Amino acid sequence: MSAVTSLSESAVPAGSGESALGDLSSPASASRRAKDRTATIAMHSAFVLALVPLVWILWTVISHGYRMLLTSQWWMNSQRGVTVRDFGGGAYHAIIGTLLQAGVTAVISVPIGILTAIYLVEYGRGVAARAVSFMVDVLTGIPSIVAALTIYALWISTFGLSRVGFAVSLALVLLMVPTIVRSTEEMLKLVPNELREASYALGVPKWKTIMRIVLPTAFSGILTGVLLGLARVMGETAPLLILGPYTKSINFDLFSGNMASLPTMINQDRTEFLDAAVQRTWGAALTLILVVMLLNLAGRLIARFGKV
Amino acid sequence: MVTTTSPQPDVALTGGRRRGPDRLFRGLAVSASGIVVALVVIVGAFLVTKAAPSLAADTASFLGSREWNVSDPTHLRFGIAQLLWVTVISSILAMALAVPVAIGVALYLTHYAPARVAKPFAYLVDLLAAVPSIVFGLWGARVLMAYVQPLQDFLKGILGWLPLFAPTSVQAGTIFLASIVLAIMILPIITALSREVFRQTPNEHKEAALALGATRWEMIRIAVLPFGRPGVISAAMLGLGRALGETIAVTIILSTTSGAFSWSLFFGGETFASKIANAASEFDAPSKTGAYIAAGLVLFLLTFAVNAIARIIIERRKAFTE
Numbered sequence: 276m277s278a279v280t281s282l283s284e285s286a287v288p289a290g291s292g293e294s295a296l297g298d299l300s301s302p303a304s305a306s307r308r309a310k311d312r313t314a315t316i317a318m319h320s321a322f323v324l325a326l327v328p329l330v331w332i333l334w335t336v337i338s339h340g341y342r343m344l345l346t347s348q349w350w351m352n353s354q355r356g357v358t359v360r361d362f363g364g365g366a367y368h369a370i371i372g373t374l375l376q377a378g379v380t381a382v383i384s385v386p387i388g389i390l391t392a393i394y395l396v397e398y399g400r401g402v403a404a405r406a407v408s409f410m411v412d413v414l415t416g417i418p419s420i421v422a423a424l425t426i427y428a429l430w431i432s433t434f435g436l437s438r439v440g441f442a443v444s445l446a447l448v449l450l451m452v453p454t455i456v457r458s459t460e461e462m463l464k465l466v467p468n469e470l471r472e473a474s475y476a477l478g479v480p481k482w483k484t485i486m487r488i489v490l491p492t493a494f495s496g497i498l499t500g501v502l503l504g505l506a507r508v509m510g511e512t513a514p515l516l517i518l519g520p521y522t523k524s525i526n527f528d529l530f531s532g533n534m535a536s537l538p539t540m541i542n543q544d545r546t547e548f549l550d551a552a553v554q555r556t557w558g559a560a561l562t563l564i565l566v567v568m569l570l571n572l573a574g575r576l577i578a579r580f581g582k583v
Numbered sequence: 584m585v586t587t588t589s590p591q592p593d594v595a596l597t598g599g600r601r602r603g604p605d606r607l608f609r610g611l612a613v614s615a616s617g618i619v620v621a622l623v624v625i626v627g628a629f630l631v632t633k634a635a636p637s638l639a640a641d642t643a644s645f646l647g648s649r650e651w652n653v654s655d656p657t658h659l660r661f662g663i664a665q666l667l668w669v670t671v672i673s674s675i676l677a678m679a680l681a682v683p684v685a686i687g688v689a690l691y692l693t694h695y696a697p698a699r700v701a702k703p704f705a706y707l708v709d710l711l712a713a714v715p716s717i718v719f720g721l722w723g724a725r726v727l728m729a730y731v732q733p734l735q736d737f738l739k740g741i742l743g744w745l746p747l748f749a750p751t752s753v754q755a756g757t758i759f760l761a762s763i764v765l766a767i768m769i770l771p772i773i774t775a776l777s778r779e780v781f782r783q784t785p786n787e788h789k790e791a792a793l794a795l796g797a798t799r800w801e802m803i804r805i806a807v808l809p810f811g812r813p814g815v816i817s818a819a820m821l822g823l824g825r826a827l828g829e830t831i832a833v834t835i836i837l838s839t840t841s842g843a844f845s846w847s848l849f850f851g852g853e854t855f856a857s858k859i860a861n862a863a864s865e866f867d868a869p870s871k872t873g874a875y876i877a878a879g880l881v882l883f884l885l886t887f888a889v890n891a892i893a894r895i896i897i898e899r900r901k902a903f904t905e
Contacts, residue, residue: 324687325770335722407616414622512717516863538831
């Protein structure tokens with residue numbers, strides 16, 4: 276009863292309140308049914324409208340880029356010695372760069388992110404925990420270009436080092452840590468307290484409870500969060516523009532020399548309108564989408580079937 | 584500094600001999616949190632210290648000027664007025680375009696779609712968030728542009744007398760096109776968050792409305808939408824925050840307009856992020872870099888403010904529902 280009264284007070288717009296409620300008590304009139312139908316159509320079309328760009332973008336990238344990906348050259352060669360006019364060459368150097376940079380980012384971010392989440396869920400109380408949580412929120416909102424500028428100010432302006440792959444990874448760490456903290460936090464909160472209490476009751480110390488009971492229970496969820504976070508940073512371009520200049524050659528060294536990556540490979544040729552360059556751009560775009568979506572899909576599948 | 588504040592009731596229970604590893608593990612968790620705090624401090628500190636000298640040497644009004652002349656270190660003249668305008672108007676238009684669609688999609692997924700397909704459909708919308716932003720940029724500039732141009736011409740024709748819709752010399756990479764692409768990019772996040780709050784509408788509210796004879800739409804209007812409003816507003820703000828900071832898609836799409844200015848949506852220009860990205864290869868002198876870092880600092884503050892508002896709205900709603 277109280278729900279109904281609060282409803283009529285708060286929800287019905289002032290002025291039309293009387294008539295709206297009056298209408299409700301009589302069987303649905305033609306105009307109300309028409310409105311209902313209009314709304315139904317509107318919701319359906321909003322959904323279809325949202326799918327249009329997805330299908331359109333995927334179609335564009337696949338139809339323009341698939342030919343490059345069907346050659347073995349694409350997966351084995353770099354662009355070394357290939358000029359804008361030349362067809363061919365591969366994306367090996369860029370794939371390597373993207374994977375290496377993302378890998379290092381993950382190696383740094385995952386422990387920090389998971390431990391911070393453990394602190395927030397298992398240990399943190401009061402002002403300190405709220406402060407940490409607030410800082411995570413601030414990090415979440417940092418635009419990627421600002422993260423890149425920060426690392427530029429630190430790595431290049433202050434320490435006088437050069438633009439290398441590792442600097443890119445550092446900028447990506449700023450973007451990846453908050454996503455891991457938040458997703459891990461959610462998963463740890465889902466672990467039932469009874470499990471923890473049962474473990475304590477058996478005399479198991481807290482750290483062991485977390486390592487052997489809480490983390491394994493939440494494992495698949497945490498892994499999903501990591502994969503989704505990784506997928507997100509792999510597609511980031513802004514830090515690469517500022518910290519990771521493109522090169523056409525293969526470079527495995529994160530600490531010296533330019534290192535190519537898929538986004539910068541796209542960026543390299545995007546202002547060219549020669550056929551070879553256009554094809555290469557779309558090929559690299561398709562490769563990037565494939566890598567990101569595979570990670571994404573893996574994450575979702577683990578979330579779905581990983582629960583034991 | 585963080586260690587001392589929180590109590591440790593559990594350690595006492597586990598007995599003295601296990602305290603060592605327990606304390607070590609707790610120390611690890613606390614230091615990781617310390618690193619997170621340090622990261623934010625680093626961002627703030629480095630942006631401010633590197634921007635300050637250039638800001639001090641700026642001979643134009645930083646907030647009020649539309650000039651951007653940073654090549655001569657002894658005579659810096661730069662201001663963010665135009666960057667601020669282009670950034671804010673493109674993001675607000677993107678939000679205005681995305682929010683109604685996002686609400687519709689979220690309502691569809693929670694109240695219209697058959698339960699069987701709701702989940703895979705929701706995943707399809709989420710998949711849009713997995714498309715890298717540089718791909719959005721390419722698609723916007725190379726494919727979508729041709730389809731948006733007739734719409735632009737149409738709007739110029741009927742609304743051209745308004746300064747916001749005035750015809751300009753820019754044909755291709757307009758703010759309008761950038762906003763449409765931004766709207767598509769922020770659609771998934773707004774949809775996901777709105778979906779979450781719509782799903783949390785108490786069943787009692789919905790059943791009460793239906794029991795009064797409400798149609799499905801009336802039930803949504805009087806039960807679901809009022810309940811979800813704070814959540815939708817904060818979702819829209821988070822989307823706005825994303826749009827403000829989006830870099831590469833905007834950089835690819837927007838035509839730069841050296842010096843000229845117009846209030847029109849059909850003009851080009853640069854946002855904070857695209858200005859910095861366009862200059863990325865020419866960071867050579869500290870004074871010059873400092874000017875761009877100053878622009879980055881303003882962008883940081885702007886997104887921080889927008890996100891903070893979103894969080895406050897969410898927090899207030901939590902306090903209200905619990």
